[in-house]
Amino acid sequence: MTIRYGKGLDVGTVNLVAAEENEKGEVELRPKRNVFIDVPIDAYTKNMLTRLNVPYVVQGKKMYVLGDHAFELANVLNKNTRRPMADGLISPKEQDALPVMKLLIGSILGQPRIPNEVCFYSVPGDPIDSDLSVAYHRDLFDAVLRSLGYKPSHIIEGHAVTFAELAEEDFTGIGISCGGGMFNICVAYKSMPALFFSTARSGDWVDKNVANVLGIKPAKAALIKEKGVDLIKPKNREEDAIAIYYRNLIQYNITNIAERFKSAENMPSFAEPISIVFSGGTSMAGNFISLVKDVFKNLDFPIPVKDIRMAKDPFNATAKGALVAAQLEMSSQTA
Amino acid sequence: MSESQPFDVRRAIEQSSSKSTLQELAKKGIHRVKVLDEQMINKLIGDAVERIISTKTNLLSTDDRQKLIQASRAELDRLMKEHKDNKDKAELMEKDKSALAADVENLQEQLKTTRKLADDTAKQRYEDGKAIMKGEVEDLRKKLTSVEADVEKRVRREIELEFQAKSAASVAQIDAMKQEMGRREQDILARGASMKEAELRTKLDEMQSKNMELSEKHSSQLEELKKSDDKMLATLSELFSKALEGVNKKLSDLKLRALAGGGGGGGGGGMSRMEGDIEFRPSQATLESLVSSELESNLKSMQVEAKTAGKVANALDRLKAMRGGSGDAKKEEKK
Numbered sequence: 001m002t003i004r005y006g007k008g009l010d011v012g013t014v015n016l017v018a019a020e021e022n023e024k025g026e027v028e029l030r031p032k033r034n035v036f037i038d039v040p041i042d043a044y045t046k047n048m049l050t051r052l053n054v055p056y057v058v059q060g061k062k063m064y065v066l067g068d069h070a071f072e073l074a075n076v077l078n079k080n081t082r083r084p085m086a087d088g089l090i091s092p093k094e095q096d097a098l099p100v101m102k103l104l105i106g107s108i109l110g111q112p113r114i115p116n117e118v119c120f121y122s123v124p125g126d127p128i129d130s131d132l133s134v135a136y137h138r139d140l141f142d143a144v145l146r147s148l149g150y151k152p153s154h155i156i157e158g159h160a161v162t163f164a165e166l167a168e169e170d171f172t173g174i175g176i177s178c179g180g181g182m183f184n185i186c187v188a189y190k191s192m193p194a195l196f197f198s199t200a201r202s203g204d205w206v207d208k209n210v211a212n213v214l215g216i217k218p219a220k221a222a223l224i225k226e227k228g229v230d231l232i233k234p235k236n237r238e239e240d241a242i243a244i245y246y247r248n249l250i251q252y253n254i255t256n257i258a259e260r261f262k263s264a265e266n267m268p269s270f271a272e273p274i275s276i277v278f279s280g281g282t283s284m285a286g287n288f289i290s291l292v293k294d295v296f297k298n299l300d301f302p303i304p305v306k307d308i309r310m311a312k313d314p315f316n317a318t319a320k321g322a323l324v325a326a327q328l329e330m331s332s333q334t335a
Numbered sequence: 336m337s338e339s340q341p342f343d344v345r346r347a348i349e350q351s352s353s354k355s356t357l358q359e360l361a362k363k364g365i366h367r368v369k370v371l372d373e374q375m376i377n378k379l380i381g382d383a384v385e386r387i388i389s390t391k392t393n394l395l396s397t398d399d400r401q402k403l404i405q406a407s408r409a410e411l412d413r414l415m416k417e418h419k420d421n422k423d424k425a426e427l428m429e430k431d432k433s434a435l436a437a438d439v440e441n442l443q444e445q446l447k448t449t450r451k452l453a454d455d456t457a458k459q460r461y462e463d464g465k466a467i468m469k470g471e472v473e474d475l476r477k478k479l480t481s482v483e484a485d486v487e488k489r490v491r492r493e494i495e496l497e498f499q500a501k502s503a504a505s506v507a508q509i510d511a512m513k514q515e516m517g518r519r520e521q522d523i524l525a526r527g528a529s530m531k532e533a534e535l536r537t538k539l540d541e542m543q544s545k546n547m548e549l550s551e552k553h554s555s556q557l558e559e560l561k562k563s564d565d566k567m568l569a570t571l572s573e574l575f576s577k578a579l580e581g582v583n584k585k586l587s588d589l590k591l592r593a594l595a596g597g598g599g600g601g602g603g604g605g606m607s608r609m610e611g612d613i614e615f616r617p618s619q620a621t622l623e624s625l626v627s628s629e630l631e632s633n634l635k636s637m638q639v640e641a642k643t644a645g646k647v648a649n650a651l652d653r654l655k656a657m658r659g660g661s662g663d664a665k666k667e668e669k670k
Contacts, residue, residue, distance in 0.1 A: 004651070025648055028641040050633045058631040066634065098625050107634045136617065143622035167650035171657065191657050313644055324650050331655065 005114055006330040007150070008160075008322030009105065009121040011141060013085045013204060014180030014222075014281060018108040019319035027323065029316050030108040033071050035081040036064040036100055057103055059096065066104060074219045081219050087200045088124040088182035089137040102144045112149045118329045119150035120322040122157040124182050125196040128260055153329060158186025159193045160321030165277040165311045172270070174303070176257075177318050178280035180204050183253045187261075187303075189268045197260060199253050203282035206245045213241050230286035246285060254295045261302045273306035279317035283310060344376050347412075350419040353426075384408075 008019040017031045039045060039056070041063035049056045054069045064082075065073055074081045084090065084097035091097065109119065121141055123134055138154055145152035155163075161175030161184075171191035177184040180203040186196040203222075210221040214237070224238050234243045261267060278289065289310050296308060311317040360368065371379075384404055617625075 004648075021647070022643070025646050026643040027645060027647055029644050030639045030641050032639065046633075050636075053637060055634040055637055056632065057634065099628050099630050102626055103630060103632055103634050107637070108639050139617055139622060140625070143626045147623075147626045163650060163654065164647070167653050171654065191654055316644055320644075320647055324647050324654060327647070327651050328654055328658070331651075 003113070004327045004330070005117050006323065006326030006328075007109060007117060007119045008319045008324070008326050009109060009119055009145075010157075010160075010316075010319040010322060011085075011105075011121050011123070012179045012281075012318070013083065013088050013182070013202075015315075016104055016108060017316055017319035018105075018110075019316065019323040020113075021323065021327070027316075027320060029319060031315070032066075032104055032108050033068045034085060034101070034104065035070045035074075035083055036066045036097070037070040037074050037079060037081050039063050039065050039073075055107070057100055059099065064100060066100065071219065071223075074217070075223050078217060078220070080217055086181060087127075087130065087204075088179060088184070088198060089134065090140055098140060098144070102147065105144060106148050109148060109150070115149070116151040117149075118153060118326045118333070119145050120153050120155050120160075120326040120329070121145065122160050122177075122318050122322055123154045124184050125156050125158060125186070125198040127182065127198045127200045128256060130200045153326070155322050155325045156186055156193060156196045157182075157184035157198075157318055158196050159188060160318045160325065161277060161279050161311065162186060162188040162193075163191070163321035163324045164313075164317040165279065165321075166275065169275055173274040174276040175317075175321075176276065176278050176280075176283075178202055178278060178282035179318075180281065183257075183282075185257055185260075187267065189270070194268045195261070195264050199256050201249060201252055202280075206242065206249055206282070209245045210238070210241045214238060225285065226281075228286060231291055232287040242285075246288070247291060249282075250288075250291050250295055254292065254299065258299050258301050267302070270303060273304035275307040275309065276305055277309060277311050277317075279311035279314040281315055284314050344380070345373050347415050348373075348376070351415050351422065353422065380411075 003023050004021050004025075006020075010017040010019075012034060014034060015031055016034050017029055019027055019029050022028050036057075039049075041058065041061065045063065046056065046058075049065065055066045057064050057066060064070070070081055073079075082094060082097070084094050084101045086093070090101075112119075123138055123141075126134060141154070142152045157177045157179070158175045161177050162171055162173060165175060166173045166188065172189050173187075175186050175188065182198040182200055182202050184196070184198045187194045203225075204218070207218040207221040207225065210216075210225075211218040214221070221238075221242070225242050229239045229242050231243045231246050234240045278292065283289075289308060293308055296305070313320065360366075384407055387407075
C-alpha cells in the first residue's frame with residue numbers, strides 16, 4: 001500500500017501528540033507529556049537516567065527530565081513540573097523551554113520521510129476572555145518545524161476536531177477541543193471554518209483550583225483527575241472538589257460559547273440540526289457529556305443541535321484532524 | 336509255657352519285640368540291619384546254653400544237664416513273659432504320654448486363643464472407650480468456647496454500658512457548660528450593643544448638626560456650580576459626539592475586517608487587534624537563534640512507542656471529494 005505522506009501534530013498545553021500514516025494505512029500516534037522537571041546535574045544521574053530509559057536534556061548548567069517521566073517524578077517528589085506552554089500558547093515565563101520543546105517534538109515526529117514533508121500543527125483560536133496573541137506562538141512553531149526539516153502549516157484546533165470526527169456529517173457541525181489550557185471551538189460548514197475562538201479556562205484551571213482547595217500540588221490534582229473521576233458520583237473529598245470545579249468549568253464555557261454565537265455576525269444558518277463533538281483530555285472525565293447536556297437543557301442555544309457526543313478517540317482527535325489536513329495538502333501538491 | 340512244650344522262638348520273639356517299619360528305622364538312622372531266621376536263633380540259644388552248661392556244669396550228669404537246660408528254658412520263658420508285660424506297660428504309658436502331650440498342646444492352643452481373644456476384646460473396649468471420651472471432650476470444648484463467648488459478650492456489654500453512662504454524664508456536663516457560655520456571650524454582646532448604640536447616637540447627633548451647617552454652605556455653592564455645569568454640559572456633549580464618531584468608525588473597521596477574513600481569521604476573540612496596535616512578531620534571525628541550539632540529551636537514542644488508532648482514509652477521501660482534491664482548505668485557513 002502506498003504511504004500517504006504528511007504528519008499531524010497536536011501542540012497541547014499538557015500533551016503533544018504526533019500522527020502519521022504507516023504502510024498499512026493505519027494511523028500511528030506518538031504522545032508525549034509536555035512537561036519537564038529540574039534534576040541535579042552530574043555524571044551519575046545521567047548514567048542512571050539513561051539506564052532507566054528516562055529522557056533528559058542538559059541546558060547550560062541545568063538538567064531536566066522530560067515527558068511522562070517528569071510528571072511521575074514530580075508526583076513522587078511532591079514538586080511542581082515546569083511547563084513550556086500555558087493557556088494553550090508558549091509560556092512567556094519559560095522562554096528557555098523552546099529548545100526543550102523542539103527536542104520533545106522532534107522525538108515524536110521523527111525525521112521527515114520525504115524532503116519537506118508537510119506537517120500541520122494545531123493552534124488555538126483567539127481567546128474571547130484574555131488578550132493573548134497567537135501570532136508569536138505560530139511563528140515559533142513554524143521555526144521549530146522548519147528546523148526539523150518539515151514544511152510547517154497550521155490548523156485551528158477546533159477545526160482539526162471537525163476533520164477527525166464529522167466526516168460522516170459532511171464536516172458540518174461544531175468541534176470543541178477541551179485541552180489543558182483552553183477550550184477550542186470551531187463551527188464548520190462543509191469543512192470550512194465559519195467561526196472559531198477559544199476560552200482560557202480548561203483542565204489546568206481545574207487542577208489549580210482543586211490544588212488550592214485541597215492544599216496539594218497541581219500535578220497531584222492532575223494525577224487524581226487522570227486516574228478517573230465520575231463527575232456525577234464522586235467517591236471522596238478530592239473527587240468532590242474536581243466535580244465541583246468541572247461543573248463550573250462546563251457552565252462557564254458553554255455559556256460563553258452560546259453568548260459568542262449569539263453575538264457573531266458571520267454565523268452560518270444551518271438548515272438541519274447539527275452535532276457538537278467534544279474531544280481532548282479534559283473531556284474524558286466520567287459523565288462529562290451528561291453534565292454538558294444538563295447545561296444545554298437550560299440554555300437558549302442559537303444553533304439547532306441534534307446530538308452532543310464525545311469523539312471516538314478524544315485524546316487523539318486533534319492530531320488525527322491535523323494529519324488529514326496535512327495529507328490533503330500533500331495530495332494537492334502532488335496532484 | 337509248660338515244660339513239656341518246646342520253646343517257640345518265633346512266638347517269643349514276637350512277644351518280646353516291637354514292630355518297626357523300614358522308614359522308621361531309616362528316620363532313626365538305621366539303614367542296614369542283620370536278619371536272623373528262627374532256625375538260626377534256636378541254634379544260637381542251644382549253643383549258648385550248651386556252652387554255659389559245658390563250661391559251668393562239667394561235673395553234671397547228662398540228666399542234670401538236661402534238668403538245668405529245662406530250668407533255664409523255664410526261666411527264659413518267665414523272663415520273656417516279664418519282658419513282654421513290661422513292654423506292654425511301656426507301650427501303654429507311651430500312649431498315655433502321647434495323649435497327654437496332645438492334650439497339653441490342645442490346652443496350650445486354647446490358652447493362646449483365649450489370651451488373643453482377651454487382648455482383642457480389651458483393645459476394642461479401649462478404642463471404643465477412647466472414641467466415646469473423644470466425643471465427650473469435643474462436646475466439652477464446644478461448650479467451653481460458647482461459654483467463653485457468652486462471658487466475653489457480657490463483659491463487653493457491661494463495659495459499653497458503663498462507658499455510655501459515663502459519656503452521657505460528660506455530654507450532659509458539656510451541654511450545660513455550652514449553654515452557660517452561650518448565655519454569657521449573649522450578655523456580653525447585649526452589653527456591647529447597648530454601649531455601641533449610645534456612642535453611635537451621640538455621633539449621629541454630632542453629624543446631624545454638622546450636616547446642617549454644611550447644607551447651608553452647599554446651597555450657596557450649588558447655585559454657583561449650576562452656572563458652571565451648564566457651561567461644562569455644553570463642552571462635554573461636544574466631546575462625546577466626537578468620541579462616538581471615533582468608536583463607530585472602529586466598529587465598522589472591525590466588521591469589515593471580519594467579513595474580509597471569511598469569518599475565519601476574524602472569527603475569534605473579542606480582543607482583536609485594533610488599528611495602531613503593535614503586535615510582537617520575532618524576526619527570522621531571532622527565531623533561528625532560538626531553535627538552532629543543540630542540547631545534550633539522550634532523547635534521540637530513545638524510541639518513542641507508537642500505537643495505532645484506526646484509519647483516516649475515509650475522512651481524507653470525503654474531504655478531497657468535497658473540496659475537489661485541491662488546496663482550497665489551505666487557502667481558506669490562511670484567509
